[in-house]
Amino acid sequence: MAVLPEMMRAIDMDAPGDASVLTVREKPVPQPGAGEVLIRVSAAGVNRPDIVQRMGLYPPPPGAPSTPGLEVAGEIVAIGEGVNDALLGQNMCALVGGGGYADYCIAKHDHCLPIPASLTMEEAAALPETLFTVWHNVFERAYARDGETMLVHGGTSGIGTMAIMLGKMFEMTVYVTCGSDEKCAKAEELGAAAAINYKTTDFVAEIDRLTDGKGVHIVLDMVAGDYVPRNMACLAEGGRHVTIAVQGGLKANISMVDIMRKRLTLTGSTLRPRTDAFKGLLADEIARNVMPLVAERAVVPIIDSRFPLEDAGKAQTYMESGAHFGKIVLLTGQ
Incomplete structure (x- = not known):
């Protein structure tokens, strides 16, 4: 020793x-x-x-x-x-x-x-931190499968970049939001199918356009707050919403009818x-x-x-x- x-x-x-x-x-x-x-x-x-x-x-x-x-x-x-x-x-x-x-x-x-x-x-x-977090929340809590679609907020963060890479390796289509056109370009270069500048574009409308109205299977959310009902609007039927941080607020006002109608799952975790x-x-x-x-x-x-x-x-x-x-x-x- x-x-x-x-x-x-x-x-x-x-x-x-x-x-x-x-x-x-x-x-x-x-x-x-x-x-x-x-x-x-x-x-x-x-x-x-x-x-x-x-x-x-x-x-x-x-x-x-x-x-x-x-x-x-x-x-x-x-x-x-x-x-x-x-x-x-x-x-x-x-x-x-x-x-x-x-x-x-x-x-x-x-x-x-x-x-x-x-x-x-x-x-x-x-x-370790990003890998443990993304693997657990995307592939275990949201039980991601090959061929599914996912929206990730904070696409150029450590979590976001890891989610892009892992999603791509497991044949997922990953959309992300970023705070500038420059960051959007970098996210797409890394492998995001599309990056949305949330400061200039309504990401709910853009996800609807990108998915031909079908929505995404998973939302990986680190914002919470008033993003949650908007995220729910992005989800396909049977979609899964996973919260891993609350940078936008601790509480959200959501419609339980939307959860029932689309059979959504809302979950989250801290590591x-x-x-x-x-x-x-x-x-x-x-x-x-x-x-x-x-x-x-x-x-x-x-x-x-x-x-x-x-x-x-x-x-x-x-x-x-x-x-x-x-x-x-x-x-x-x-």
């Missing part, structure tokens, strides 16, 4: 607020417990839940560190009781409950995915509070069904920008601006 330092750099804050509250602190290097591994972090993904946590609206689950960060990539340098020794020295990316914005991070061993030789550490760090056992099963399913595509670079996270760890606040401010296309990652220099 490698000799580890006693202290590390980690991002933390004293109180909720804007991005300026994020600071670099010296913290003890955590020690892995039973079923856990310690990853020397090379890169960590930046995600919108990190911002919501910083604002004080999304507290870490019990036992999770106060340091934000839900996905990391790096080398396993220590293991806890019950973990196979063969994992030591392996490069892995992992979905974590927190603590990713640091030089070292604890992960459950069965929440890790081996990093294919074809991927960089930066790409691997941008993989972070789910049990370790659930995440382990999800990781296993992804390893079998998606990672071979990742190894072939048929599905690879789109990296928009990279920031050093100490600039975590700048990275989050950039994400809040909405100017990014794909993922933002933090680099530790390790």
